[in-house]
Amino acid sequence: MNNFDLQPLHYSYDALEPYLDAKTLEIHYTKHHQAYRDNFVKILEKYPALLKKTPEDILRELNNLKVEETDRIKIKNHGGGFVNHNIFWSVMGLKKEIDEKLIKKITETFGSVEQFKQLFNQTAIGHFGSGWVWLVEDEKNQLKIYSLPNQDSPLTLGHTPILTLDIWEHAYYLKYQNRRAEYVENWWNVVKTV
Numbered sequence: 522m523n524n525f526d527l528q529p530l531h532y533s534y535d536a537l538e539p540y541l542d543a544k545t546l547e548i549h550y551t552k553h554h555q556a557y558r559d560n561f562v563k564i565l566e567k568y569p570a571l572l573k574k575t576p577e578d579i580l581r582e583l584n585n586l587k588v589e590e591t592d593r594i595k596i597k598n599h600g601g602g603f604v605n606h607n608i609f610w611s612v613m614g615l616k617k618e619i620d621e622k623l624i625k626k627i628t629e630t631f632g633s634v635e636q637f638k639q640l641f642n643q644t645a646i647g648h649f650g651s652g653w654v655w656l657v658e659d660e661k662n663q664l665k666i667y668s669l670p671n672q673d674s675p676l677t678l679g680h681t682p683i684l685t686l687d688i689w690e691h692a693y694y695l696k697y698q699n700r701r702a703e704y705v706e707n708w709w710n711v712v713k714t715v
């Protein structure tokens with residue numbers, strides 16, 4: 522298994538029911554995520570030196586990579602899609618593994634976990650179109666919440682991702698249709714650390 526392989530899910534497709542349904546999770550992982558990964562690797566095959574880096578480092582160095590401009594966009598989209606989903610799968614699970622250090626920092630930054638979740642949810646609901654909501658640590662180790670469009674990665678901004686929620690319609694449409702707010706609220710039931 523190398524860095525560019527599809528990482529195995531640490532739960533079954535139905536493990537996050539009823540909040541995330543099995544059908545959506547299976548399609549999301551086996552079709553969407555797989556396609557991002559395959560397209561990412563296909564571009565990198567033109568630049569074998571990049572395959573020696575980690576996918577995360579490629580996104581960190583995105584703006585300085587010695588690649589054709591059209592390929593830089595493809596790397597941003599497909600590489601971002603690959604890494605973003607890896608993070609997304611990893612922050613979820615039905616077994617809580619509360620991160621006390623993170624909770625403390627969230628409370629210091631946002632006032633309370635409830636206020637933090639409210640701001641995160643508002644950001645998710647208010648984001649226009651496809652994208653992701655992020656909790657990151659910025660270059661000054663401050664917690665920040667923001668959304669980014671498409672498959673853009675906080676790594677490219679020099680930030681460290683901590684939590685993320687996929688708000689592309691493919692992540693929720695089968696179960697929630699246009700009810701993004703309900704999807705966002707329910708998602709907290711399957712976040713491990715908070």
Ligand code: MN3
Nearest residue numbers: 553687689692
């Ligand atoms: Mn997705």
